[in-house]
Amino acid sequence: MTAGRICTREVDLVDQNESVQVAAERMNSRNVGTLIVLDEESHPIGMLTDRDLALRVVGKGRDAIETTVCDIMTRFPYNISEDTSIEAALTKMRSGGFRRLPVVDREGKLLGVLTLDDILELLCEEFTEIGKLIQKESPASLAQL
Template sequence: MSIGRICIREVDVINPDESARVAASRMHSRKVGTLIVVDEAMVPVGLLTDRDLTTRVLAEGRDGNATPVRKVMSPAPSTVEENTSIEDALAIMRSGTFRRLPVVDGEGQLVGIVSLDDILELLAEEFSEIGWLLRQEEPGSLAER
């Protein structure tokens, strides 16, 4: 199964020149902890998390209104294309200890985001279905009566 089938298509984004305060306000109003930083062509150029704002703005005593996102974001995020397999996406996440990956099209433009939680939820559903099938094969199950 490809990442394009499970990724979230409504992604919260921010421009690298917007302020850290705008980013925090956007996260708060949209109830998200991550913004994808995109350029004018909607190509991901960074990732900004609520943790980044805490450790790179608040903890360092920076002015959130005067600090642009580009100064505190994690630059050059790893991305996956829509047709990337779940296994390959998990390998990328493991290799870089990422919990989220921007999903891009063939031109590198943002089309979604996939999180480790999205993948775990899918796997849990799949394992539940497999468990149900195995229970149906057990002697004395309703399927054999």
């Protein structure tokens, strides 16, 4: 399974020159915790998370209207290719302490975002299917045949 197959394709964006107040309102209205900043060619150049807002704005007493996204965003976030395996994506997440990774195509253009939640959902589905198989192949089930 690859990152491109399970990533979220509908990604919320933010302009790096917008105020963090506008960005926070967008996060709230869309019920998301991450906004991606793109350059003119749709390459991810930054990421803004709800944690960034809490720690870099509220935690430092900054003015949310005067502070721009580029002042606090994570610049040049680690990206993964759409062909990256889920195992490799998890390794990158663990090693960097990331919960979200932009997924890019061969030209480095944004395709989606892979989140830890996406991976956990996939694993839950897989474990459910394994559980059904084990139930079906149990001695009690086989004895009823």
